[in-house]
Amino acid sequence: MKLLSDIDLSNKKVGIRLDLNVPVKNGEIQSDERLKAALPTIQYVLNKTESVTIISHFGRPDEGVYNSELSLKPVCDWFCKALNRDIQFISNFDQVPDGLCMVENSRFLVGEKGNDDSLSNLIASSFEVYVMDAFATAHRKSASTYGAILKSEQSCAGLLFANEVLNISSALEHKGSLVSVVGGAKVSTKLEVIKNLLLKSQKVMVGGGIANTFLKAAGYEIGNSLCEDDMVGTASEMLSTNKIILPNEVYVANSLDSNEVRRVSVNDVMPEDMILDIEFNKEEMESAAQEMIIWNGPLGIFENDLFAKGTRDLVSYLAKSNSNVIAGGGETIFAINKFSNMSNFHYVSTAGGAFLEYLSGSTLPSIEALDVK
Numbered sequence: 355m356k357l358l359s360d361i362d363l364s365n366k367k368v369g370i371r372l373d374l375n376v377p378v379k380n381g382e383i384q385s386d387e388r389l390k391a392a393l394p395t396i397q398y399v400l401n402k403t404e405s406v407t408i409i410s411h412f413g414r415p416d417e418g419v420y421n422s423e424l425s426l427k428p429v430c431d432w433f434c435k436a437l438n439r440d441i442q443f444i445s446n447f448d449q450v451p452d453g454l455c456m457v458e459n460s461r462f463l464v465g466e467k468g469n470d471d472s473l474s475n476l477i478a479s480s481f482e483v484y485v486m487d488a489f490a491t492a493h494r495k496s497a498s499t500y501g502a503i504l505k506s507e508q509s510c511a512g513l514l515f516a517n518e519v520l521n522i523s524s525a526l527e528h529k530g531s532l533v534s535v536v537g538g539a540k541v542s543t544k545l546e547v548i549k550n551l552l553l554k555s556q557k558v559m560v561g562g563g564i565a566n567t568f569l570k571a572a573g574y575e576i577g578n579s580l581c582e583d584d585m586v587g588t589a590s591e592m593l594s595t596n597k598i599i600l601p602n603e604v605y606v607a608n609s610l611d612s613n614e615v616r617r618v619s620v621n622d623v624m625p626e627d628m629i630l631d632i633e634f635n636k637e638e639m640e641s642a643a644q645e646m647i648i649w650n651g652p653l654g655i656f657e658n659d660l661f662a663k664g665t666r667d668l669v670s671y672l673a674k675s676n677s678n679v680i681a682g683g684g685e686t687i688f689a690i691n692k693f694s695n696m697s698n699f700h701y702v703s704t705a706g707g708a709f710l711e712y713l714s715g716s717t718l719p720s721i722e723a724l725d726v727k
């Protein structure tokens with residue numbers, strides 16, 4: 355894998371693929387850690403050339419459909435302030451100007467998700483050097499994170515990407531006892547990863563939306579909770595390893611906006627309930643004190659204080675733990691900063707899904723593409 359320092363960038367036209375997918379509410383950025391983490395590469399490249407284009411996806415829009423709520427404009431404004439520079443905001447790769455610019459959400463473009471050849475070629479041919487620094491999206495084989503790397507004249511990993519690979523690889527070499535804690539909402543992506551994590555972990559504790567699919571597989575009522583029905587069979591197979599730890603108590607409400615929350619045993623969820631937060635039993639948490647703990651994904655809808663207890667308790671527990679704790683994920687970082695501080699953790703990755711996939715031993719498409727360049 356080539357690094358930035360291996361390539362002569364002087365006066366070249368450079369495209370940088372970043373992951374600027376941060377939580378935004380009413381146009382306000384809630385956590386800018388991923389944006390701050392992207393700055394060193396941008397600054398490094400800007401010291402060598404004036405012609406720099408910033409590329410990222412944002413959320414999960416329908417392909418080919420503009421959605422103002424998923425525009426990168428607030429993020430572009432953040433970078434204008436952080437870099438103290440004007441950044442031209444452009445809608446696609448049809449004619450990328452020289453100078454500093456940012457392209458609108460790459461997932462608005464047809465062909466991005468499916469790694470379409472013509473979009474990959476268009477992105478690659480817009481630049482003399484293509485820098486991949488979106489480690490958090492390295493597990494997606496999309497046009498801007500895979501095809502464009504392969505088709506570009508020259509490509510390399512950015513500073514953040516290289517640093518993430520270095521740190522997570524050293525965690526991969528760990529041979530002692532390991533507990534994984536997985537929460538969050540991206541059920542189908544994460545369930546596959548849990549299969550691999552089970553091979554390396556003494557136990558895998560599941561929370562957030564992920565837990566519901568396992569609870570259903572274990573025969574519990576989960577009402578209207580987030581669940582991936584197609585994955586119930588897979589979850590059931592994983593339960594037979596006896597390594598999956600399910601929550602004992604859950605926080606339920608009738609809707610996401612409800613102010614009436616009940617804490618009930620997993621046995622007492624009603625058909626009209628939604629499980630929006632969880633609690634592990636205390637002994638279970640305490641026995642998680644292994645040599646290493648890996649954590650990705652909030653245990654509940656922590657953005658709402660009513661459903662934040664599970665995540666808050668976990669963050670406080672991990673921040674004080676003597677174990678080697680490594681955590682990762684955009685929303686996970688937001689939760690860490692909300693309830694504690696990243697400096698209390700051994701390593702915090704900007705990536706969620708990619709972090710878990712890499713840790714579980716999978717080859718990430720972007721790394722595979724960079725390795726052949």
Ligand code: ATP
Binds near residue numbers: 538539631686
């Ligand atoms: P990223 O993939 O961006 O790096 P991440 O891996 O840290 O982020 P996600 O998988 O995106 O985390 O999940 C975070 C989201 O999961 C939060 O916004 C939270 O509100 C939501 N969530 C947690 N528990 C539940 C639940 N029980 N039902 C629905 N959503 C939930």
